[in-house]
Amino acid sequence: MPAVAKLVPEQTVLFLCDVQTRFKNHIFGFDEVVLTINKMLKVAKALEIPVVVTEQNPKALGNTTPDIDLTSLGPLHVATIDKGLFSMLTPEVKAILHDRVQIKSVVLFGIESQVCVLQSALDLIEAGYDVHVIADGVSSCNQGEIPIALARIRQSGGYITTSESAAFQLQRDAGAPGFKLFSSIIKEEKDNTAKASQKLLQYRAVL
Numbered sequence: 739m740p741a742v743a744k745l746v747p748e749q750t751v752l753f754l755c756d757v758q759t760r761f762k763n764h765i766f767g768f769d770e771v772v773l774t775i776n777k778m779l780k781v782a783k784a785l786e787i788p789v790v791v792t793e794q795n796p797k798a799l800g801n802t803t804p805d806i807d808l809t810s811l812g813p814l815h816v817a818t819i820d821k822g823l824f825s826m827l828t829p830e831v832k833a834i835l836h837d838r839v840q841i842k843s844v845v846l847f848g849i850e851s852q853v854c855v856l857q858s859a860l861d862l863i864e865a866g867y868d869v870h871v872i873a874d875g876v877s878s879c880n881q882g883e884i885p886i887a888l889a890r891i892r893q894s895g896g897y898i899t900t901s902e903s904a905a906f907q908l909q910r911d912a913g914a915p916g917f918k919l920f921s922s923i924i925k926e927e928k929d930n931t932a933k934a935s936q937k938l939l940q941y942r943a944v945l
Contacts, residue, residue, distance in 0.1 A: 755848025847875030
């Protein structure tokens with residue numbers, strides 16, 4: 739694992755892990771996690787970054803919450819995979835990555851931090867990908883689990899970042915084409931970013 743792993747749009751995929759309807763009333767800061775996810779999906783659309791979604795046992799736990807705007811992605815929404823495995827790195831997801839040999843980095847967000855997010859990160863790191871976990875885009879039914887899971891990912895070679903930091907890394911250059919659109923997204927999401935940060939990052943500073 740390199741000491742520096744930069745995010746490059748052409749080499750990046752976004753992974754959305756199991757943010758499903760049945761979890762809404764059980765996950766700490768669920769609504770704020772959704773705000774962060776929608777922000778990242780806007781960035782993905784602006785920078786043409788593919789998005790892979792998983793759903794854990796959707797027959798029992800429901801589908802991805804309709805509050806998440808997947809339809810706006812069009813073909814950038816590569817797939818929504820039904821899984822029983824806790825890790826997102828299912829055979830179907832492995833096949834998607836296999837067909838995209840240029841992918842080096844995975845930006846990961848969703849729930850739960852200590853289960854599916856953690857196991858996804860560990861499997862992806864082991865498979866050789868740079869994994870960037872969005873700290874204001876993950877949560878758990880047990881708030882105390884979250885910083886421990888993020889620390890575990892970092893110990894294993896993952897990178898803990900924020901939606902704002904990751905977005906600007908992906909944009910890279912204020913002089914690049916499309917910066918006006920990117921800048922408008924950041925401005926539109928300013929209040930949501932602050933709301934999510936206040937809820938989800940206040941106890942993670944030590945990470």
